[in-house]
């Protein structure tokens with residue numbers, strides 16, 4: 001059956017095996033079933049990692065507090081450590097005031113009735129996170145070029161930014177249109193914003209469209225690399241596409257595979273490939289000849305929230321409130337392991353990057369988005385009669401994803417301050 005309605009980008013990260021172990025410990029489960037809805041309903045599902053409930057239990061109850069995340073020079077306040085608090089004025093735009101709001105993320109248009117999820121804002125433990133200020137943002141990025149490099153979650157992030165900026169200025173979209181890699185221009189501020197489609201950061205060739213691919217882990221994806229000399233700010237992400245069947249190459253040689261289960265090939269775990277891809281990508285930024293001094297943020301893994309089944313087995317995400325700290329226990333989850341790898345690669349790049357004048361920072365959203373099972377479209381995203389698939393991966397607009405841009409602005413301000421001090 002053809003499902004051309006689904007965007008090419010659309011893919012769902014599934015957290016399966018949602019089980020209650022004593023109390024509610026939803027994200028302990030690392031039984032991940034990741035699939036892709038592309039043109040065909042379903043090509044293959046790869047049982048990623050089957051764990052016994054005992055293993056899950058062990059992981060859940062082994063309290064792993066992640067080490068303090070470096071967020072810049074300000075050591076007193078880790079803006080990523082805190083909690084969600086209720087605030088009726090939390091959302092800064094709606095589906096009427098944002099002219100660029102994409103249909104897919106317009107959850108209210110598609111019948112979402114509960115509204116509480118837009119009324120929460122992030123409160124860091126030891127300071128305030130200022131709400132997004134479009135004018136302040138545009139002043140900082142005046143004359144600059146910013147690129148979001150990644151998959152459909154990176155797109156989600158840009159879409160939020162566009163809505164937030166539209167309070168001040170609606171950009172001109174530049175043609176010719178590459179649907180997955182659009183460019184916007186903000187004339188008054190001479191600011192250029194790019195979204196560059198690069199689901200692996202490294203070079204890849206698809207064997208089947210939106211499914212099996214060959215990944216060249218030590219070669220960067222030219223799609224973004226060729227643009228790098230124009231770019232001042234990079235927001236880099238990716239992780240979801242590493243959960244499909246992918247063949248891995250290094251030095252041009254096939255070294256193994258993800259989720260193949262082929263006798264003659266070594267099966268790698270996704271975090272190994274992910275780490276190598278980030279190392280290659282960040283290393284390329286540091287080695288770039290003819291580039292400016294670039295500030296790079298790695299946006300850490302954005303978790304999905306399927307409950308009671310995987311994306312293609314009726315899984316849903318209809319909660320209407322955030323999880324509290326007590327309800328969450330993500331310490332031992334595979335997602336947190338992937339996040340850690342991303343952070344380690346940033347730290348490595350940071351050490352190597354100071355010589356080149358580059359800066360590397362972390363947009364550490366994984367844990368705080370784990371707390372937001374209420375932020376996804378769930379069933380409220382498709383309007384043309386395709387039923388049965390819920391989106392518990394992307395985020396409604398407005399919604400908790402807007403916070404990513406509060407962080408971005410806070411970090412840009414800090415960046416600006418540290419440059420001024422030089």
Ligand SMILES: *[C@@H]1O[C@H](CO)[C@@H](O)[C@H](O)[C@H]1NC(C)=O
Pocket residue numbers: 067
């Ligand atoms: C946390 O950091 C400390 C000191 O930097 C180190 O000794 C420890 O092993 C780290 N713990 C983890 C879980 O990474």
Ligand SMILES: *[C@@H]1O[C@H](CO)[C@@H](O)[C@H](O)[C@H]1NC(C)=O
Pocket residue numbers: 095096106108109
């Ligand atoms: C906008 O959102 C409201 C709910 O806030 C909803 O009733 C309406 O249908 C939406 N309209 C459009 C055009 O998206």
Ligand SMILES: *[C@@H]1O[C@H](CO)[C@@H](O)[C@H](O)[C@H]1NC(C)=O
Pocket residue numbers: 143144145190
């Ligand atoms: C816009 O910014 C670019 C640098 O990104 C600069 O080369 C160009 O001269 C600027 N144009 C105007 C009109 O200020």
Ligand SMILES: *[C@@H]1O[C@H](CO)[C@@H](O)[C@H](O)[C@H]1NC(C)=O
Pocket residue numbers: 254262263264265
């Ligand atoms: C591995 O085995 C499969 C069949 O199971 C075969 O199609 C493939 O070519 C083999 N790959 C290598 C590298 O030998």
Ligand SMILES: *[C@@H]1O[C@H](CO)[C@@H](O)[C@H](O)[C@H]1NC(C)=O
Pocket residue numbers: 308
């Ligand atoms: C969860 O799934 C099970 C089958 O796996 C089903 O019996 C149950 O009704 C589902 N629960 C909800 C709340 O849909």
Ligand SMILES: *[C@@H]1O[C@H](CO)[C@@H](O)[C@H](O)[C@H]1NC(C)=O
Pocket residue numbers: 316318319320
């Ligand atoms: C979520 O959906 C399940 C299954 O349809 C239902 O049993 C449950 O009551 C719903 N929860 C909320 C909060 O709507």
Ligand SMILES: *[C@@H]1O[C@H](CO)[C@@H](O)[C@H](O)[C@H]1NC(C)=O
Pocket residue numbers: 410413414417
């Ligand atoms: C940046 O510097 C200004 C002026 O010194 C100060 O008021 C502001 O708090 C600083 N912002 C950050 C994020 O450090």
